[in-house]
Amino acid sequence: MNEVLSPVETLKRGSRGLRGTLRESLGDAITGGLRESDTQLLKFHGSYQQDDRDLRDERRRQKLEPAYSFMIRTRLPGGVATPAQWLALDALAARYGNGGLRLTTRQAFQIHGILKHDLKPTIAAINQTLIDTIAACGDVNRNVMVSANPVESRAHAEVQACAQALSEHLLPQSRAYHEIWLDEQAVIGADASEPVYGPTYLPRKFKIGFAITPINDVDVFSQDLGFIAIIEQGELVGFNLLVGGGMGVTHGDARTYPRLADELGFIRKDQLITVATAVLTTQRDHGNRSDRKLSRLKYTIDRLGLDVFKRALEALVGESLPPPRAYRFDHTGDRFGWVEGFDGRWHYTLRIESGRVRDTDTVRLLSGLRAIARVHRGDFRLTPNQNVIVANVDANERALIDVLLDDHGLAHALHGAAIRRFALACVALPTCGLAMAEAERYLPTILDRMDALLSRYGLHDEPIVFRISGCPNGCSRPYLAEIALVGKAPGRYNLMLGADFQGRRLNRLHRENIDEAAILTELDVLFARFASDREAGEHFGDFVVRVGIVRAPQFIVAKLSV
Numbered sequence: 001m002n003e004v005l006s007p008v009e010t011l012k013r014g015s016r017g018l019r020g021t022l023r024e025s026l027g028d029a030i031t032g033g034l035r036e037s038d039t040q041l042l043k044f045h046g047s048y049q050q051d052d053r054d055l056r057d058e059r060r061r062q063k064l065e066p067a068y069s070f071m072i073r074t075r076l077p078g079g080v081a082t083p084a085q086w087l088a089l090d091a092l093a094a095r096y097g098n099g100g101l102r103l104t105t106r107q108a109f110q111i112h113g114i115l116k117h118d119l120k121p122t123i124a125a126i127n128q129t130l131i132d133t134i135a136a137c138g139d140v141n142r143n144v145m146v147s148a149n150p151v152e153s154r155a156h157a158e159v160q161a162c163a164q165a166l167s168e169h170l171l172p173q174s175r176a177y178h179e180i181w182l183d184e185q186a187v188i189g190a191d192a193s194e195p196v197y198g199p200t201y202l203p204r205k206f207k208i209g210f211a212i213t214p215i216n217d218v219d220v221f222s223q224d225l226g227f228i229a230i231i232e233q234g235e236l237v238g239f240n241l242l243v244g245g246g247m248g249v250t251h252g253d254a255r256t257y258p259r260l261a262d263e264l265g266f267i268r269k270d271q272l273i274t275v276a277t278a279v280l281t282t283q284r285d286h287g288n289r290s291d292r293k294l295s296r297l298k299y300t301i302d303r304l305g306l307d308v309f310k311r312a313l314e315a316l317v318g319e320s321l322p323p324p325r326a327y328r329f330d331h332t333g334d335r336f337g338w339v340e341g342f343d344g345r346w347h348y349t350l351r352i353e354s355g356r357v358r359d360t361d362t363v364r365l366l367s368g369l370r371a372i373a374r375v376h377r378g379d380f381r382l383t384p385n386q387n388v389i390v391a392n393v394d395a396n397e398r399a400l401i402d403v404l405l406d407d408h409g410l411a412h413a414l415h416g417a418a419i420r421r422f423a424l425a426c427v428a429l430p431t432c433g434l435a436m437a438e439a440e441r442y443l444p445t446i447l448d449r450m451d452a453l454l455s456r457y458g459l460h461d462e463p464i465v466f467r468i469s470g471c472p473n474g475c476s477r478p479y480l481a482e483i484a485l486v487g488k489a490p491g492r493y494n495l496m497l498g499a500d501f502q503g504r505r506l507n508r509l510h511r512e513n514i515d516e517a518a519i520l521t522e523l524d525v526l527f528a529r530f531a532s533d534r535e536a537g538e539h540f541g542d543f544v545v546r547v548g549i550v551r552a553p554q555f556i557v558a559k560l561s562v
Helices: 007-012 022-027 036-044 058-062 083-096 117-128 154-167 176-180 267-286 296-306 306-317 363-377 395-407 441-457 518-534 540-546
Strands: 047-051 067-071 100-104 107-116 208-212 225-232 235-243 262-268 337-342 348-349 379-382 387-395 423-425 468-469 483-490 493-495 508-514
Touching: 007 036, 022 117, 022 176, 036 047, 067 117, 083 100, 083 107, 083 117, 083 363, 083 379, 107 117, 154 208, 154 225, 154 235, 154 267, 176 540, 225 267, 235 267, 262 267, 262 306, 267 296, 267 306, 296 306, 296 395, 348 395, 363 395, 387 395, 423 441, 441 468, 441 518, 483 508, 493 518, 508 518, 518 540
Parallel strands: 208 225, 423 468, 468 483
Antiparallel strands: 047 067, 067 107, 100 107, 225 235, 235 262, 337 348, 348 387, 379 387, 483 493, 493 508
């Protein structure tokens, strides 16, 4: 493809295997930030440079540079962490960060508020826990997601192992990370090549998720590359292969759109690494490297055509893909409270609003989970819905966990309207540079007001998937919510309606660029009509489509015609 490379592509090509001038930037004591080119390369190492946007204007008036700090994100396939790892990350957040942990919608930890001179010791200390931050961001495969469900069968552990193996296989091979953060001695000429990524890596970020029916908590149709585990008589036999999902949109640019992944066929579990590598390298070779707004796999597939993409993939794999197997999803949420697993062990899912682990006057999440980690002999599982599972608890240890949950007010986190249990929010302001409106900080307020409306019409216990994003980039996967707010400007949002409860249909724009008063007025009318006119068992997203409040979305789950 003859095209003019974007500045980021040129930067990657000349970065010397993602090294750039990161060492020099980190050593510059005059500024709290990095050189502009190094802020791009830093993402491949698992960190973003940020600044406090609440302070920007005042610091500008004082002729000061922005209040720079850094966010570090872990690579944690499937979100599985040991109690020792939890305690170590908790301690690092207290020592170097803003004191709390954040659980992401991709089952990773984030530590916010790290100053530049503390960046290297924090990353080094994370690695000492046997967790790393390699490729947690950047134009590479990101953290691999897995349904956070340790309950149903032994096959779940095998799916987790598959995800772990794939994550390791798709790691960048450059030794830059180890040299810069872990003081590995650089050996001239000994740097590994990038057999999967090539010298310029991928055109854009790449996301993989493994779903295990009947819960689509990973929103598998939102992934660049998705795998639906096919389990027969308790045995994992393979996966349905999905390609081309993606949530990112640019306001005002009709060329950009959210897209659900297409189902290409069934693959055996022994084909997993080969097929995933073939999909990734096809995107590497054919993705758009001139316009980053159009560089995700979804645009590559739509430009080439799904049939052409499938034939290219099958040529690399060496055989045709049979049709996908049958499966069923019930919902995209989590199962809260205690659930017993197939092996008699217990799992407690705890609601954590916006994934923010911190202490408040009423709920001491940070202290409570720290206390649990000190006595827990199982593991923790971060869910794609920003919650956490205290997993693999022996039956005779449940009482101890219950005491700690009660002592710290954590059991009360499950109370409230059902809509709260299905709510997601991105970080947005003040630290995200892309945010146009509030999300995480606004979530408690808008949930309170939506709960009041729902209660007015007897819908307090009605589960509705609600998500809010500070910008159209879609980190909270808003386009798969029955109700979503997508930031347009301070205090103003696009109101999206009509996704389904199973994560298989996108929503559509209902009202554009409206404030809170208009949002609540609109929802008041919609909830009243839903309460009076719904069919038995009908979910809100299905209702608004059925009665014509929004049209059936243009982009829905598609299967390749064979």
